[in-house]
Amino acid sequence: MQRGWHFLQIPGPSNTPQRVLKAMSSPTVDHRGPEFGKVTLEILNKVKEVFQTSGDVIIYPSSGTGAWEAALVNLFQPGDKLLSYESGHFSTLWKNLAKKIGLDVHEIPGDWRSGVQAERIAENLKQDSGHEIKGVMVVHNETSTGITSDIKAVRKVLDEVKHPALLLVDVVSSLGTTSFPQDKWGVDVAICASQKGFMLPPGLGFNSINKKALEASIKNVSLNSYWNWERIVEMNQTGYYPYTPASNMLFGLNEAIDMLFEEGLENVCQRHKRHAQATREAAQIWGLENQCLVPDEHSDSTTALIVNDGKADILRKIALEKLNMSLGTGLGKLKGKIFRIGHLGDFNDLMLCGTLAGVEMGLELAKIPHQKGGVQAAMDYLTGN
Amino acid sequence: MQRGWHFLQIPGPSNTPQRVLKAMSSPTVDHRGPEFGKVTLEILNKVKEVFQTSGDVIIYPSSGTGAWEAALVNLFQPGDKLLSYESGHFSTLWKNLAKKIGLDVHEIPGDWRSGVQAERIAENLKQDSGHEIKGVMVVHNETSTGITSDIKAVRKVLDEVKHPALLLVDVVSSLGTTSFPQDKWGVDVAICASQKGFMLPPGLGFNSINKKALEASIKNVSLNSYWNWERIVEMNQTGYYPYTPASNMLFGLNEAIDMLFEEGLENVCQRHKRHAQATREAAQIWGLENQCLVPDEHSDSTTALIVNDGKADILRKIALEKLNMSLGTGLGKLKGKIFRIGHLGDFNDLMLCGTLAGVEMGLELAKIPHQKGGVQAAMDYLTGN
Structure with missing residues (x-):
């Protein structure tokens, strides 16, 4: 008892705040109706400010795991080489997912007691003079170990080595809790979910992408449909989605972002x-x-x-x-x-x-x-x- | 912020629990319809168990102050003599209310640092050989001072002195927090409200009355209508009220009582x-x-x-x-x-x-x-x- x-x-x-729960309790609406389009545009504008990006934020009815996969299938094809860094359980799960969908991931082993050491990423990139590595996957805050990695440092080595690989960062448990200025830090794709700093129940996944990432995805011939960024970004221009969006979760998100901004x-x-x-x-x-x-x-x-x-x-x-x-x-x-x-x-x-x-x-x-x-x-x- | x-x-x-808030969020219903009658009968049966009485529990859409007045106007007429005991701010407010409606209240002064001393009530009752005192008003738990009085002891002196005065007890902040077996303790009227041990928002007042109190109220010629016990008890037999009851508060009460019983x-x-x-x-x-x-x-x-x-x-x-x-x-x-x-x-x-x-x-x-x-x-x- x-x-x-x-x-x-x-x-x-x-813990989901009452204000968010209340917003989520609003009546469900026609996701093709005029009101919903307005709300979506409002949310999409505001959510960019949370990621501190001028790029696009794609919001999926999905878990964080879904958002991980979405980022990968938009950008890469089976056989593509990726570099990941073992910071803990979640970096491991993401790497395993990447392998499962046919990507060729090289993982830099870690000790689960310290964050990403950017110089070790640099070593790997330097050896890749042919630029075969298409992306670097790191976790900003490793929820499994309570360790936050220095993402600026990772960007710095990519720039220093002049390597064109895309930088993909898991910000699931850092966004809304820890400073993460996406554009300033040069992160091409940030992957997030609703149930941490956004204070929502689970159910929404996020891919916050810059222009470079969007263009790479358009060039990438990938056999995915649901996750496809281009299609969503295009429909988002008018405030709609190519699938049925999780409307009431979005109402909650709208309220949650207001709360973040108020504070x-x-x-x-x-x-x-x-x-x-x-x-x-x-x-x-x-x-x-x-x-x-x-x-x-x-x-x-x-x-x-x-x-x-x-x-x-x-x-x-x-x-x-x-x-x-x-x-x-x-x-x-x-x-x-x-x-x-x-x-x-x-x-x-x-x-x-x-x-x-x-x-x-x-x-x-x-x-x-x-x-x-x-x-x-x-x-x-x-x-x- | x-x-x-x-x-x-x-x-x-x-703090109102989520379960209660959720119950209160049910759609409002026809208070003359068949479903509402059933729910009311269920609540009225259950709430008696909380007061531990075989009497009647009248539930008003009112504050605790309203329930104080209800008890007094049902039982007494202007000029009737009452004995009250000053245990703190709430006993004082109740006494003032009684005076305001024309009752002749003698208050035993207290120090706000200790509870009701039953022997002092006994002294007063002994002097009243003509049984002019119609009622004794005491507060079980004085919320203003954090002091709980011994109600059993008050009953005991009434019995010892063989005084027929009715015993009225304010249990606003004791019911559902502190043991209060109404019938066992021989309390004729217990007055309560929804916002303490019942875990509800404010909005409901309670008069839990035994047979002696109900009979006294029927004999009492009083110019009150809204608070009238007899009329309410009669209509409650079938699960209805002579006024529009606070239906959603009652839904919350139903859930709150279930929670009390579960524990x-x-x-x-x-x-x-x-x-x-x-x-x-x-x-x-x-x-x-x-x-x-x-x-x-x-x-x-x-x-x-x-x-x-x-x-x-x-x-x-x-x-x-x-x-x-x-x-x-x-x-x-x-x-x-x-x-x-x-x-x-x-x-x-x-x-x-x-x-x-x-x-x-x-x-x-x-x-x-x-x-x-x-x-x-x-x-x-x-x-x-």
Whole structure:
């Protein structure tokens, strides 16, 4: 028997605000009618500002995985060479998907404890004097490890090596939580989903593409139809879609973007940074090791903490059953070894304090060795900052 | 700019659960149609179990103040003598209302720091050998001071003195948070409202009446119509009302009662007791004096804490503006001297920890002298209990 709010503190889906839920509860409309076209144009203009791009943002009724595939099938053909960087579970899944659809992916192995090292990408690109590598795939914020990579640095090496490969970046758990100026950073394709910084339920996938990417997709002979950018971008000019769009999710998106703008994108990012730091202050007192080993690469949306003796999932079970809180599980090779705290989306100081109290009480109830005082440390940080 | 959940930690209205909001969002119906009659009968049966009475529960589209007046006008005529007990701001308001409608109320003065002393009621009743006193008005849980009175003891003195006065009890902030078996305790009329233990928005008032009260109301020649019990009880037999009932509030009530039953009334009370104790553990560390001086009389739904130098409302302002939390203000003569924490309704451990963190951080930000560690003390209590 659980009472009160469920603390949904996985690293996404994040808690959906009432305003967004309310917008999604509007009556469903004719997606070919005049009103819907107007709303779509409004959304498409606004969403570009979130990605900070002058390019096109394609919004699919899809999951983030669908948006990953969409980016790849628009740009590449089976046999095309791609370079990916293993930052964690999600970079691995994306790479596997690329292989499954016939792409020839070379993965730079990583240790899941640090972000993308741009110089290693540079090494690979330098060796590719024939420019066979068509694209570079990196994950901005690795939700599985709580590690954020330096995308500017990746762009820099591409430019330095003068390599024409397209830069594809997964921003699923960074957009709306962490600064991501797409055009400024020279990202050709940014892939996102609705359930993290956008504060929506899952159900929308995003491909934010610049001119270079769109042109490459037009040249690319690909046997895909549903995901086809050109067709969608063309119909989007008048506010419509070549398929039936997820209208009520779009109403929610419209509201969510308004909320982001009301707060200000920069303030949203600062809020996430502050909550992430407060979480680390707590973790340090608890004596739990952070999965991220590089201080500059701590994620602002997710903190992954190591628990010895495989007790991470016992902690999660207790948090769920006794404290009405969902914490993120360890994924892939981190299964059972870490747990993850999501501190993203529609979130505030007291929700964070409740969350951290849940972790600290969970550690106590699970009899996991730790030092008390983590919540106190977080509160001290929050009141001082 | 506020993000995330608003912590509505005044001592009611309490946080309305999604399930209740959803039930209230059902389409409005014909209040004379067959479906509505069925639902009303279902609700009327169930709500009696909440009051633990075999009597009748009259549900008004009204505030709690309306329900106070309803009880009085049904039972008494201008000039009738009543005995009331000053337990705090709400007992005072109720007394004032009674005087306003012409009743001759004698109030036993109280200190706002302890509950009803039954022996003082006994003294008054003993002196009334002619049984001129027609009713005794007491407040079960004084929301303004966080003090719960012993209703059983009041009944006992009425019985011992063999005084026929009706016992009227305000259970606005106790029902659904604190044990209140109406019939067992011999309460003739219990007055309640929707926005506390019932977890609904404000808008419904309740008079739960036993046979003695109903009969007295029938004999009473009173110039009231809207509030008339007899007329409502009669129409309720078939599931209807003599006025247009607040149908969607009733749908919400139906769902809320289901939630209370799913958890079990006894468990609901235990949960409130545990959260109240955890709150006091925190307050003790902070070094804030409790408005309630009698250990056995601490309220399970509200904790009122004294802040020196009139800084209580500064704390409340900071909590609201910086931490997105509403705390209860001091009422009447306690204005500016205390603040009140509501820990009632649809509430759980992590909401409490967030709430207490908000108070502790608020004290820090308001520069109110206190000792840190209150949240820690509450967490220690919660994990141990």
